[in-house]
Amino acid sequence: MSLLIAGVVLFFAVHSISIVNEPWRHRMVEQHGKLRFKAVYSLIALAGLVLMIKGYGMARLDPTIIYTPPAWLGHLAMILLLPVFPLLVATYFPGRISRAVKNPMLIAVKLWALGHLLANGALADVILFGSFLAWAVADRISLKFRSPQSHPAIPEGSANDAIAVITGLGLYLAFVLWLHQWLIGVPPVAV
Known part of the structure; x- marks a missing residue:
């Protein structure tokens, strides 16, 4: 630990x-x-x-188990995780999505962390995902008091939203069906 x-x-x-x-x-x-x-x-x-x-x-x-989440929270987590990859992609392909949510990366981190906290109850999960969630919340609050910074991205365009959604959903499916098991060693959906 x-x-x-x-x-x-x-x-x-x-x-x-x-x-x-x-x-x-x-x-x-x-x-x-x-x-x-x-x-x-x-x-x-x-x-x-x-x-x-x-x-x-x-x-x-x-593992040190802190709580045992009911099975339905795993399903809710899968729904919460659905927009994570499209939001991450929208960070680098600015369009209406990034304009509407303002900080797509931070929202993606919050959803990712919250989804994992809902589905996992070991101490290590709480430390890891709770830290990401707390940091994302603190960072979002601090943005109100910081000077805006530009980050390298391609020019804003209407096609970028389609790229973000299609690529993001493709990545989501790849993680659900294969990558999560391969990279993390745990299938996100019980078979």
């Missing part, structure tokens, strides 16, 4: 810099350059991600 917690702390420490101290982040970029800042940021985030994955995998071998 300590690897999971260390990974969560590292990963969210760097991802929370703008939430807790955006001026410091700007100073670091000015002092060290954008490329160097992003390189260090990425290495720390990657180390945190690796520790999270390893720690979560180890914690699943001897």
Whole structure:
């Protein structure tokens, strides 16, 4: 469990810099350059991600159960997860979807985390998915007080919504039918 917690702390420490101290982040970029800042940021985030994955995998071998969700919550989770991939794709293919929801990536993270919390009740699940949910909520709130930043994306267009929905639903199906089992080792739908 300590690897999971260390990974969560590292990963969210760097991802929370703008939430807790955006001026410091700007100073670091000015002092060290954008490329160097992003390189260090990425290495720390990657180390945190690796520790999270390893720690979560180890914690699943001897789980501490906090709650046992009823089967119907698994079905609700599958419904909540349906828009996750279209929202993620809409982040990089801006159109009416990204304009309507404003922060498609954060909404996708919230839905993904909430869906997994509904379907899983082990301590490791609560730590991992609860951390993502709490971070996404905090980040969304902090956006009200931060200066807007532009992120690289293709130009906004009406075809982007179709790309986001079709590609996103294709990814959702791929995860449900194959990728979740292959990558995570757990089928998302009981056979």
